[in-house]
Amino acid sequence: MKNTVKVKGVTIGEGMPKICVPMVGNTLSNLLEEATYLNTLDADLVEWRVDFFEDVLELDKVKEALNKIHALLHNKPLIFTFRSAKEGGEREISSEYYVSLNIEAVKTGLVDLIDVELFSNENDVKTLVEKAHQYGVYVIISNHDFHQTPPKEEIVSRLRKAQDLSGDIPKIAVMPRNTADVLTLLDATNTMKEQYATRPIITMSMAGEGVISRLAGEVFGSALTFGAAKKASAPGQVAVDELRQVLNLLHKSL
Numbered sequence: 001m002k003n004t005v006k007v008k009g010v011t012i013g014e015g016m017p018k019i020c021v022p023m024v025g026n027t028l029s030n031l032l033e034e035a036t037y038l039n040t041l042d043a044d045l046v047e048w049r050v051d052f053f054e055d056v057l058e059l060d061k062v063k064e065a066l067n068k069i070h071a072l073l074h075n076k077p078l079i080f081t082f083r084s085a086k087e088g089g090e091r092e093i094s095s096e097y098y099v100s101l102n103i104e105a106v107k108t109g110l111v112d113l114i115d116v117e118l119f120s121n122e123n124d125v126k127t128l129v130e131k132a133h134q135y136g137v138y139v140i141i142s143n144h145d146f147h148q149t150p151p152k153e154e155i156v157s158r159l160r161k162a163q164d165l166s167g168d169i170p171k172i173a174v175m176p177r178n179t180a181d182v183l184t185l186l187d188a189t190n191t192m193k194e195q196y197a198t199r200p201i202i203t204m205s206m207a208g209e210g211v212i213s214r215l216a217g218e219v220f221g222s223a224l225t226f227g228a229a230k231k232a233s234a235p236g237q238v239a240v241d242e243l244r245q246v247l248n249l250l251h252k253s254l
């Protein structure tokens, strides 16, 4: 039996894929507006994409924002993510600051999961996993390829590597160049689920051709899907309400 990840009453890896909405505000006031709006949506989790925040280089301002966002989220599980520019995010920071930023977030007790990029320095990944677990925070170990879809074996191997590094949820997002690439991602997901995964995984093929992968996670084995509020954080994200309808439809047929 595969392990699930339970946060604030949401069980990731059981039943319907969970819907997560990214917050992409660049200022505190935009973020608070976004958080208020998110409460009107039928989402299971929220991700703060802190790389969009203009004051991300000031730890005090990050913590202040975290406090205020947390207070508005009505107990919805929160993922803290700094996405680096090389993996599709808004900016680059030093590896030292990447580690401090995540450790400070973990220590606030206000985040439920952090997202750590698989291709960060391996010792940094290990440090962050250890710290997060020490504070009862789960870790998504992620990888993003915004230019192509690696071969199936490579996708599976990256997901397995994330699992071997004790990530609670291995994740990969890839860009399709054609529909065969979308099938490659789905096939890799299915193989991971059937043969190797001991925990929930998250996968997606991005942009228009990949949308099916954001909808059909329950069939192929992806436990969570990112839905857009007003502004998407990656190409291909579907509006939350439409996403929920399709997830419900597929769930009923299984």
Ligand SMILES: O=C1C[C@@](O)(C(=O)O)C[C@@H](O)[C@@H]1O
Binding pocket: 022, 047, 049, 081, 083, 115, 142, 144, 171, 173, 204, 206, 226, 233, 234, 235, 237
């Ligand atoms: O890693 C992911 C997945 C994502 O890139 C997507 O394609 O939906 C969106 C990001 O905000 C998130 O951190």
